[in-house]
Amino acid sequence: xxxxxxxxxxxxxxxxTSDYLVFPRSSELLYEKLQEKSVDSELILSLAxxxxxxxxxxxxxVGVTMADIQEKSAKFILDRI
Numbered sequence: 691x692x693x694x695x696x697x698x699x700x701x702x703x704x705x706x707t708s709d710y711l712v713f714p715r716s717s718e719l720l721y722e723k724l725q726e727k728s729v730d731s732e733l734i735l736s737l738a739x740x741x742x743x744x745x746x747x748x749x750x751x752v753g754v755t756m757a758d759i760q761e762k763s764a765k766f767i768l769d770r771i
Contacts, residue, residue, distance in 0.1 A: 691719060691720055691723045694720070694723045694724055694726075694727050694729065695727060696727050696728060696729070698724065698727065698729045699729075700729070700730040700731065700766070700770050701720075701724055701729060701730070701731040701732075702731070702732050702734070702762070702763060702766045703717045703720060703721055703731065703732070703733045703734065704717075704733075704734040704735075704736070704743075704754075704759050704762070704763075705717040705718075705733075705734070705735055705736070706735075706736045706738075706739035706740045706741060706742075706743050706744075706746070706752075707735055707736065707737050707738060707739065707753075708738055708739060708740050708746040708747065709739075709740050709741045710740070710741070711741045712741065714735060717733060717735075718733065718735075721733040730770070732762075732766060734754055734759065734762060735753070735754075736752055736753045736754035736755075736758075736759070737750070737752070737753030737754075738750035738751070738752055738753060739752040739753060739754065739755075742756060743755055743756045743758075743759055744756075
């Protein structure tokens with residue numbers, strides 16, 4: 691967050707809301723800073739998924755799957771070249 695500037699390259703962030711290794715709030719804070727500096731950025735939050743977008747809670751379906759993240763990542767890159 692301390693190193694984000696207006697010249698930071700386009701940034702795609704993806705996080706599972708039940709990730710216990712990298713808390714999703716960290717991605718949210720970075721995204722807020724990127725937006726503050728008008729950096730082309732996108733945040734994808736996968737509800738009820740873990741660190742690699744796996745199902746954590748049996749009673750909830752994962753909001754965004756790993757396949758979805760891969761597709762969205764490719765689109766994010768291809769849209770900017």
